[in-house]
Amino acid sequence: MTDFPVDMTVKPEVTAFFDDATNTISYVVKDPNSTSCAIIDSVMDIDYFAGRITYDHADKMIAFVRDNGLTLEWQIETHVHADHLSAAPYIQDALGGKIGIGDKIMVVQETFGKIFNEGTEFQRDGSQFDALFKDGDTYNIGGMKAFAIYTPGHTPACMVHVIGDAAFVGDTLFMPDGGSARADFPGGDAATLYDSIQRVLTLPDDMRLFMCHDYGPNGRDIQWETTVGDEREHNIHVGKGATKEEFVKFRTERDATLAVPKLIIPSLQVNMRAGEMPRDKDGNMVLKVPVNGL
Numbered sequence: 001m002t003d004f005p006v007d008m009t010v011k012p013e014v015t016a017f018f019d020d021a022t023n024t025i026s027y028v029v030k031d032p033n034s035t036s037c038a039i040i041d042s043v044m045d046i047d048y049f050a051g052r053i054t055y056d057h058a059d060k061m062i063a064f065v066r067d068n069g070l071t072l073e074w075q076i077e078t079h080v081h082a083d084h085l086s087a088a089p090y091i092q093d094a095l096g097g098k099i100g101i102g103d104k105i106m107v108v109q110e111t112f113g114k115i116f117n118e119g120t121e122f123q124r125d126g127s128q129f130d131a132l133f134k135d136g137d138t139y140n141i142g143g144m145k146a147f148a149i150y151t152p153g154h155t156p157a158c159m160v161h162v163i164g165d166a167a168f169v170g171d172t173l174f175m176p177d178g179g180s181a182r183a184d185f186p187g188g189d190a191a192t193l194y195d196s197i198q199r200v201l202t203l204p205d206d207m208r209l210f211m212c213h214d215y216g217p218n219g220r221d222i223q224w225e226t227t228v229g230d231e232r233e234h235n236i237h238v239g240k241g242a243t244k245e246e247f248v249k250f251r252t253e254r255d256a257t258l259a260v261p262k263l264i265i266p267s268l269q270v271n272m273r274a275g276e277m278p279r280d281k282d283g284n285m286v287l288k289v290p291v292n293g294l
């Protein structure tokens with residue numbers, strides 16, 4: 001059983017937007033009883049080698065919100081992503097609403113502020129965001145009550161957001177045949193990730209779970225929706241009662257074989273600023289590459 005304020009009678013309308021450049025799934029989550037909506041984990045397009053950013057993916061979401069006459073109340077970042085860049089400020093300029101993330105963003109900003117040698121002008125207090133969530137914090141999307149659950153392990157600032165009968169798990173879980181996300185980034189920890197996943201799996205069996213990523217393992221089509229019961233039964237890393245010891249051993253060995261995400265250098269610099277590009281002293285957008293820094 002769960003001690004979370006779950007209300008399975010609230011059934012938000014969820015529309016997914018898959019980004020095939022980064023295998024990220026962004027969502028519009030609409031209150032069925034009003035025009036209010038939220039966006040989860042948006043994506044900015046980048047041609048990193050050309051140093052060029054564009055907004056095709058975000059523009060599709062903006063058009064969807066406008067075409068359906070929706071009001072954007074929130075943009076939620078489930079964590080500081082290391083594999084894609086957030087488009088939250090661009091979408092906020094177009095549609096308004098508040099940008100929120102877990103309050104442990106401060107830990108992430110401290111870590112990567114040092115690695116990218118950001119200096120004192122880079123604030124490490126989360127103030128780039130409009131809202132910082134603590135474990136159990138609630139917020140409203142129209143008539144729907146949402147709440148956030150701390151789920152560290154992949155990163156220190158990861159949170160799962162639960163809205164009615166739908167939970168947005170970020171990188172805490174992948175589809176059952178994908179297992180779980182890596183836990184070897186700075187501040188990540190496999191044992192902590194296991195504990196976080198166990199908390200998520202105390203949610204009701206038929207709660208819908210929406211992934212942030214899918215890579216179509218073993219050649220299957222891309223999928224992003226499952227349920228708590230399905231994960232508990234079938235997840236290849238944590239399902240059928242896999243122990244913490246088994247998980248930590250597997251996760252640690254697996255992570256040692258994984259390459260660094262292609263977009264980690266730009267992603268961290270942008271996402272720890274709530275999606276804003278860093279700027280030089282003349283106001284130009286400039287990214288850094290710390291050599292042998294990560």
Ligand SMILES: [Fe+2]
Pocket residue numbers: 079080081082083154171181
């Ligand atoms: Fe991630």
